[in-house]
Amino acid sequence: MRGTLARRLIAVLGTGLTAALGVTTATAASAGVHDPVPIGPDQYFSGYLNGHPPGSAVLKVVCPGPSNTGHPVGNQTIEVKTAKPVSAADVGYTGSAGKRIGAALGPSASTSLLAVFTSYFVPMKVPTKITVPCSGTGKLVFVPAPHSKAARSAVLTVTFLNIGT
Numbered sequence: 001m002r003g004t005l006a007r008r009l010i011a012v013l014g015t016g017l018t019a020a021l022g023v024t025t026a027t028a029a030s031a032g033v034h035d036p037v038p039i040g041p042d043q044y045f046s047g048y049l050n051g052h053p054p055g056s057a058v059l060k061v062v063c064p065g066p067s068n069t070g071h072p073v074g075n076q077t078i079e080v081k082t083a084k085p086v087s088a089a090d091v092g093y094t095g096s097a098g099k100r101i102g103a104a105l106g107p108s109a110s111t112s113l114l115a116v117f118t119s120y121f122v123p124m125k126v127p128t129k130i131t132v133p134c135s136g137t138g139k140l141v142f143v144p145a146p147h148s149k150a151a152r153s154a155v156l157t158v159t160f161l162n163i164g165t
Contacts, residue, residue: 005031005153006073008013008124013024014137019139022023023084025085026055029102029140032088032161033130034081034120034121035119035121036120036121036122036163037082037119037120037159038118038119038120039080039098039099039100039101039117039118039119039120039144039150040094040096040097040099041094041095041096041099041148042093042094042095042096042098043082043093043094043098044059044082044083044084044085044086044091044092044093044094045080045081045082045083045091045092045093045094045101045120045142045144046081046083046090046091046092046142046156047078047079047080047090047092047103047140047142047154047156048077048079048080048081048123048125048156049077049140049156049158050076050077050122050131051077054074054088054090054156054157055090055159057140057156057157057158057159058158058159058160058161058162059126059132059158059159059160060072060076060137060161060163061073061074061132061133061134061161061162061163061164062125062162062163062164063134063158063164064164067132068133069131069133069134070089070129070131070132070162070164071125071128071129071131071132072111072127072128072130073128073163074125074128075125076125077123077124077125077126077128078103078114078115078123078124078126078140079117079121079122079124080101080103080117080120080122080142081120081121082120082155083154086138089154089155090154090155091118091149091152091154092142092143092144092152092153092154093144093151093152094144094146094151095148095149095150095151095152096113096148096149096150097146097148097151098145098146098147098148098151099118099145099146100116100117100118100144100145101116101117101142101144101145102115102116102117102142102145103115103116103117103140103142103143104140104141104143105130105132105138105140105141106138106139106141112127112130114126114127114130114140117137132159132160134160134162134164135160135161135162136159137157137158137159137160138157138158138162139155139156139157139158139162140155140156140157140158141153141154141155141156142154142155142156
């Protein structure tokens with residue numbers, strides 16, 4: 001699944017960044033402790049959900065009644081931060097051309113582009129209109145663009161938590 005999400009996101013980022021930014025409902029939030037740092041080539045990064053690093057990412061979901069799908073609760077954030085170079089799947093690399101990082105979530109009704117980042121340490125809100133599972137796990141894939149041969153996506157495993165029951 002990681003390869004499929006990454007290929008879809010590379011296609012969106014490579015051919016339609018302007019359109020993707022138009023449909024992405026994520027908005028920048030406060031930068032917190034760090035000042036924004038522009039994303040550039042040859043940098044390592046990790047993805048975060050609600051400020052939590054890989055291994056502890058939970059997306060809160062509201063699911064009405066016996067439904068298997070629902071929508072994310074408001075005021076949840078995703079973010080990319082610089083990282084130390086390691087070979088773990090949860091650390092990405094921008095490669096020789098990377099200047100932005102797109103974030104896509106799966107599984108959902110369809111692969112959902114959540115945000116496009118041009119700077120590190122700038123949280124963006126998770127769109128509440130997307131449809132996600134009420135429970136289980138999924139992958140939040142952070143894909144650098146433009147893509148180059150050495151570029152590598154960061155993958156964050158997400159646990160869906162239904163708070164509506």
